[in-house]
Amino acid sequence: MNIAVITGASSGLGKEFFKQVIKRYPNLDEVWLIARREEKLKELAGEYPNKNIRVIALDLSDLRSFDILDTVLQKQKPNIKVLINNAGFDRAGLFREMNTSDILSIINLNVTGMTIINRLCLPYMNKGSYEIISGSIGAFVPNPWRTVYSASKAYTRFLARSLREEERKRGINIMLLSPGNMDTEMNDRSKSKGKLSLFPYLDLEKETIKSMKKAEKGVAAYTPRLIYKIYRVFGKIVPSALAVKVASVESSVKDQ
Numbered sequence: 001m002n003i004a005v006i007t008g009a010s011s012g013l014g015k016e017f018f019k020q021v022i023k024r025y026p027n028l029d030e031v032w033l034i035a036r037r038e039e040k041l042k043e044l045a046g047e048y049p050n051k052n053i054r055v056i057a058l059d060l061s062d063l064r065s066f067d068i069l070d071t072v073l074q075k076q077k078p079n080i081k082v083l084i085n086n087a088g089f090d091r092a093g094l095f096r097e098m099n100t101s102d103i104l105s106i107i108n109l110n111v112t113g114m115t116i117i118n119r120l121c122l123p124y125m126n127k128g129s130y131e132i133i134s135g136s137i138g139a140f141v142p143n144p145w146r147t148v149y150s151a152s153k154a155y156t157r158f159l160a161r162s163l164r165e166e167e168r169k170r171g172i173n174i175m176l177l178s179p180g181n182m183d184t185e186m187n188d189r190s191k192s193k194g195k196l197s198l199f200p201y202l203d204l205e206k207e208t209i210k211s212m213k214k215a216e217k218g219v220a221a222y223t224p225r226l227i228y229k230i231y232r233v234f235g236k237i238v239p240s241a242l243a244v245k246v247a248s249v250e251s252s253v254k255d256q
């Protein structure tokens with residue numbers, strides 16, 4: 001059974017990936033959608049009555065969810081052709097004032113959840129399969145006022161690159177997608193203020209299609225839009241002691 005698995009499918013980027021996966025791969029036997037809000041996932045699945053969509057409502061920041069997913073995988077033994085490892089959580093603010101629960105949510109989902117999804121799914125991926133991992137431009141330079149989120153995405157970046165090297169030998173491509181601003185529940189454009197709001201918002205339809213094409217071709221990393229590509233180079237060549245001052249998102253947070 002050939003399937004696609006999409007985490008964080010109930011909104012934003014993951015929801016768009018779901019729509020484009022359905023269009024691009026009409027021969028998949030099933031598409032599995034994972035997020036916490038079951039109703040949203042069911043609603044989405046309902047838009048495609050002729051497709052086999054499996055809704056798996058899981059909180060990926062809760063370790064118990066991994067046993068549930070593992071059990072489903074062991075029972076179905078699918079061939080995961082496409083994995084969109086995308087669920088993520090973000091909270092900005094001065095670190096010493098952040099809620100501990102928010103800090104843990106970021107780490108538990110963006111670091112632990114993303115990692116264990118890899119561990120559970122990769123054994124069911126084979127030659128010709130690919131994975132897209134949602135990173136962020138926040139990984140290019142440490143971000144004061146978004147410390148935990150940017151650190152979580154730096155972890156993602158390292159994990160994606162080293163995993164890619166391991167899996168390349170099996171003919172599986174792992175691609176890191178590093179988006180800048182996207183108008184989603186996480187980053188509502190109408191409420192965006194400060195320095196960050198000056199940067200362009202991505203066209204989700206266009207970028208998900210481009211991402212899939214690149215992942216199919218074996219590309220390792222994709223950062224949409226020139227300005228964000230320049231930022232990636234900036235993060236590589238400018239000493240972090242200086243870059244960190246530019247990357248501070250204090251103004252965006254204080255204005256909220």
Ligand SMILES: NC(=O)c1ccc[n+]([C@@H]2O[C@H](COP(=O)([O-])OP(=O)(O)OC[C@H]3O[C@@H](n4cnc5c(N)ncnc54)[C@H](OP(=O)(O)O)[C@@H]3O)[C@@H](O)[C@H]2O)c1
Nearest residue numbers: 008010011012013035036037059060088182184185186187
């Ligand atoms: N928006 C941006 O500007 C931006 C920029 C760079 C990178 N990114 C990254 O892009 C990815 C997608 O973000 P987005 O912008 O599409 O945000 P979004 O609209 O808030 O979507 C996040 C998705 O993750 C799911 N999710 C959140 N917590 C979860 C949990 N504990 N367990 C399972 N699923 C959970 C949400 O579903 P439920 O609430 O139903 O669980 C939702 O489907 C994230 O990894 C994010 O870090 C976003």
